[in-house]
Amino acid sequence: MEETMLNSEFLAELQKLLGKDRVLTEPEDMFAYSYDSNTECKFKPDAVAFPESAEEVAAIMKLAAKYVVPVTPRGSGSNLTAGCLPVAGGLVLATDRMNRILEIDRDNFFVIAEPGVLTQKIQDAVAALGLMYPPDPASAPFTTIGGNIAENAGGIRAVKYGVTKNYIMGLEVVLPNGEIIHTGSKCIKDVTGLNLTELFVGSEGILGFITKALIRVIPQPEAHRTMTATFDSLDTAAKAVSAIYGTGVRPSVLEFLDRKCVEAVDEVAHLSAREDEHALLLIEVDGGEAQVDAEMERIEAACRQQGVITFRKAKAEADREALWQARRLLPMAIYRLHRWKDDDISVPMSRIPAMVEKIVMIAEKYGLDYACFGHFGDGNIHVIMACKDESNPFPYEARNEVLHEACALEGRIAAEHGIGYLKANKLRWNLDAATVDFIRRIKNAVDPQGIMNPHKILPEEKNS
Numbered sequence: 001m002e003e004t005m006l007n008s009e010f011l012a013e014l015q016k017l018l019g020k021d022r023v024l025t026e027p028e029d030m031f032a033y034s035y036d037s038n039t040e041c042k043f044k045p046d047a048v049a050f051p052e053s054a055e056e057v058a059a060i061m062k063l064a065a066k067y068v069v070p071v072t073p074r075g076s077g078s079n080l081t082a083g084c085l086p087v088a089g090g091l092v093l094a095t096d097r098m099n100r101i102l103e104i105d106r107d108n109f110f111v112i113a114e115p116g117v118l119t120q121k122i123q124d125a126v127a128a129l130g131l132m133y134p135p136d137p138a139s140a141p142f143t144t145i146g147g148n149i150a151e152n153a154g155g156i157r158a159v160k161y162g163v164t165k166n167y168i169m170g171l172e173v174v175l176p177n178g179e180i181i182h183t184g185s186k187c188i189k190d191v192t193g194l195n196l197t198e199l200f201v202g203s204e205g206i207l208g209f210i211t212k213a214l215i216r217v218i219p220q221p222e223a224h225r226t227m228t229a230t231f232d233s234l235d236t237a238a239k240a241v242s243a244i245y246g247t248g249v250r251p252s253v254l255e256f257l258d259r260k261c262v263e264a265v266d267e268v269a270h271l272s273a274r275e276d277e278h279a280l281l282l283i284e285v286d287g288g289e290a291q292v293d294a295e296m297e298r299i300e301a302a303c304r305q306q307g308v309i310t311f312r313k314a315k316a317e318a319d320r321e322a323l324w325q326a327r328r329l330l331p332m333a334i335y336r337l338h339r340w341k342d343d344d345i346s347v348p349m350s351r352i353p354a355m356v357e358k359i360v361m362i363a364e365k366y367g368l369d370y371a372c373f374g375h376f377g378d379g380n381i382h383v384i385m386a387c388k389d390e391s392n393p394f395p396y397e398a399r400n401e402v403l404h405e406a407c408a409l410e411g412r413i414a415a416e417h418g419i420g421y422l423k424a425n426k427l428r429w430n431l432d433a434a435t436v437d438f439i440r441r442i443k444n445a446v447d448p449q450g451i452m453n454p455h456k457i458l459p460e461e462k463n464s
């Protein structure tokens with residue numbers, strides 16, 4: 001779809017539907033919705049609308065279909081691959097006013113929420129009832145559940161509990177033609193029809209606008225134990241991870257940080273990092289009191305067998321929270337040093353050291369600073385690179401080489417940040433032509449006019 005100017009008749013009908021106070025068109029407002037939190041991409045919409053219900057979204061989509069206006073869903077704008085940007089102009093449909101938790105069912109372990117609810121608000125609300133919503137991206141305080149569903153967000157607990165798709169039982173979705181459909185149910189066992197819920201989870205808004213989510217929650221674990229282990233290299237840390245799994249323990253969190261990240265965390269958490277500590281594992285186990293104490297002892301023994309340099313246990317809840325606060329602040333602590341470029345990849349877990357080796361070689365080849373951290377338990381690596389001299393243009397070939405090396409190790413070019421606009425024309429690096437074509441046929445069947453979040457996920461025809 002080519003960039004379009006907004007039809008005046010469409011705008012008039014939209015303002016009549018929502019009222020002028022819920023439709024923005026001023027240039028300064030359009031600028032505020034033209035960028036996301038990470039990319040350098042900028043695409044201005046022609047208008048921004050704030051619906052309050054599925055019925056209003058449906059009416060808006062019918063108008064958009066009538067006038068062939070591109071529509072881009074947007075939550076908090078924290079996307080990292082330009083997935084929430086209006087590449088073709090048109091209308092941004094913001095979820096700010098659809099921000100209610102509609103129901104928490106303690107007996108049947110589910111929550112019903114609108115897409116604009118902050119993820120942490122859901123976590124806090126269920127925690128007050130002794131429940132837990134396991135997906136825990138570091139951005140939970142400012143990302144919306146709708147955005148998490150669109151991206152299939154993961155987070156630090158994914159190693160044990162899985163990612164967003166594992167907790168979405170059903171959805172209410174407005175299709176590009178304005179129809180409202182419902183997927184899934186409140187039943188744990190349900191094979192009625194196709195699994196349409198997972199079709200929409202991770203679809204980045206190209207198939208429809210999510211207006212309601214039925215979310216599974218679980219009982220909160222009785223206890224947690226949090227610890228850190230440092231090693232002389234990431235390869236040694238990887239061997240320690242294998243040794244931990246060899247004990248039969250399944251940590252709820254198993255994060256790794258390279259030397260640059262260790263230094264950044266040390267500034268925040270004051271861990272008194274030693275010069276020979278080149279890799280850090282942040283580990284947590286949860287469950288019953290006796291269970292977690294026993295598991296912590298087995299983890300410590302496994303790390304000591306692999307030559308751990310320091311092994312620290314959080315002795316109180318305040319110590320545990322300080323460690324997690326440091327981990328959540330890690331990206332900001334690193335970003336303040338340089339104008340970093342951030343990439344999100346995944347490889348089979350045992351190949352993390354090999355992938356990091358490749359990242360180091362690429363960074364040295366282009367004369368870049370670099371840092372790596374991520375989720376050792378699920379192979380997710382966050383790769384951060386920056387020019388040592390900020391006056392130099394960033395060599396984007398370096399990012400492409402990182403993605404190519406991930407593919408060579410049977411990895412993926414995106415783990416939890418999505419494909420969006422930024423990586424759309426790299427989709428074929430992971431998927432064969434027939435698979436990409438099948439995705440395109442699904443998109444064309446649901447959205448024949450191509451108005452729903454155009455230019456995302458799928459490569460452009462001319463470049464595909």
